[in-house]
Amino acid sequence: MLVLEYKAVVKKAQSTAIDEAIRTSQFVRNKVLRYWIDNRGVGKKELYQYNTQLRSEYKFVNDLNSHACQASVENVERSINRFFDNCNQNKPWKKGYTRFKKHSRSVEYKVSGWKLHPTKRRIDFTDKKGIGGLKLLGKWDIHQYPLELIKRVRIVRRSDGCYVQFCVKVDNQQTAPSSDSEVGIDVGLEYFYSDSKGNHEENPRFFRKAESDIKRVQRNIYKKKKGSSGRRKARGIYARKCLRVTRQREEHAKRLARNLTLANAMVVVEDLNISGMVRNHKLALSISDASWYNFRQWLEYFGEKFGREIIAVPPHFTSQECSNCGARVQKSLSTRTHSCPHCGYVEQRDVNAAKIILSRASGRGGQPQTNASGDVLTTSIGRKSCKSKERQ
Template sequence: MLVFEFKAKGKTTQYSAIDEAIQTAQFVRNKCIRYWMDNRGVGQKELYRHNTTLRADFSFVKDLNSHACQTAVERAYSSIARFYSNCQKAIPGKKGYPKFKKNCRSVEYKTSGWKLSETRKQITFTDKKGIGKLKLKGTYDLNFYQLGSIKRVRLVRRADGYYVQFLVNAENRVEIQPTGKAIGLDVGLKEFYTDSNGYKEPVPQFYRKGEKRLSFFQRRVSRKEKGSTNRKKAINKLGRFHLKISRQREEHAKRVARCVIQSNDWVAYEDLSIKNLVKNHCLAKSINDAGWYQFRKWLEYFGVKFGKITIAVNPAYTSQKCSSCSAVVKKSLSTRTHVCRCGCILDRDWNAAINILKLALSTAGHVGTRILDPNALGDLASTLIGEILSRQAELMSKESPHL
């Protein structure tokens, strides 16, 4: 499965129609959540029937394509099913009780409600919301794929405009020559990662470098009168800069992950729980700015694409053990050099990367292994045709043209 994204160009009235369609999908989802709260135990079929009732009672819901309404129901049931699953697994902490959405940013169509032009450079939405024909601006060419292979179309609103995403049922495998190399990666805050060969990738710190500019935009927002047009413009500029930083972080993780995968046949990394790590409010900003999650996501994606093996290992004691004699050498976070009684003196992160590689080679095929099966990507690569696009491969999108 591939996701192709295009910038949507249209008139102001068309953008307003897109906003109305997004609000309608949000309305259907929230109504389904309320129906579930009032009638515990109802399943997806009952939610579909409730959607039929909503379309009969509200004309603005009926104006939205029926498949788009069904997708909103699927989103509601997805949150309900995830809540039940977390309860059954007895995960610690909050279980993710379904909540009402206040600011949805997308609406998703299935195989109806839209029509592509012959050149595949324009798309027309045929429901009664009045979106009409939109121009598609982008470098991808949809002419390589049959119309029947397009399973979902999604309209997304961002700070810098509106986008159209296409979910295409297509293979994304590339055969390259094996290198015969294996590598272990230890991610950090001082360096983006240190590999088992001693190479250190510098950390970009996009958010840290942009904090001064962000503070400037934030002050402009706070000085504007609430509810005024000028405040909305200031909020939009602030959102655009946040979007720029997130894109920089994503592109960096994508570029580095591709280089690592193409240069090695085996790639081992730590199976870190970012959600728990950011609970340390002293390090949360730096951890989020480093983009460890994005890096791991793209490592696994390119591992599948190029037929390489990516392995996530338990990070316990990888920084404390000696990579030479396996003795445990206790050290604090401020201690950056590993010194062992056996005579091994290494950089702390280099020592950890070697331990990660050894652990991966000794446990390959067991729990935590990411192998060539696309389903091994777990939630990151849920590309089942019946699933909603918002959960599709997050995003299993075609990488940037310049890569």
């Protein structure tokens, strides 16, 4: 599944209509979830029947396109299935029980409710919410794909405006240069990552660099009167500052992941429990700023796209073992050089760990992992499946 995103030129009345469509989609999702909680054991058919009942009961729900309401039901269904899958797999920590949404930012249409202009980059939403036509700004050419391949259209609201996303069902694989190179990757805080070849990638620390500016604009929010237009504008400035940092992290992770997968036939990483690691309050901000999770996701995505092998291995004792003799050498986080007393091998700590990670791919049963194909799994509600959800 390929996602093409455009910035939308939105008028004030259209912005109000988009907000109303998003709230209606959220309403349908929460009502369907409440129905499932109150009637345990109901299946997919009953949820869709309840959605039909909502459309006949509430006029503002009926004004939203029927496929957009069905998409909200599908989101609930996927969330429930994911919860049962996590329980079935004995996933540590919380299992992700489906929650009610308080602040939704998107509404999703399926194959109806919208009409794409045949030549111009313009889309018209034809339901009764009154969104109308939106001009699209972006470098992608949506017209090169047949309309029947566009399976989803989303309107996403962000702090700097509205965006329209097209989910196109196409084969996104590309031919990459032939390579037999293999590399192990050890992510860290001193360096963004170190590889088994001795290379280091500097940690950009985007949030740390913008932290003082973000805190300044955050303080300005509380200097404004509650409910005033000045406070609303101050919140918008703060949100755009944070959005810029998020985009910087995303682009940085994407660039590095693409270069690694193009240059190497096999990339081996640690299967880190990042949600558990950020429970350490002394390191949580630095770990979040490094954005290891995004980096792992983009590695898997480009691995699928270029036909590369991405392998995740257990992270236990990768920093303690010696890559030369295999002996375990205890060291604290402040010790940045690995010096083995058994064989005399000396290496930078992260490079030594990267070599251990690479050796575990073949020696200790590393498993190829990817969730980048974008296929949406459809299973019955409550079914305990071992299949992992794939990234769209």
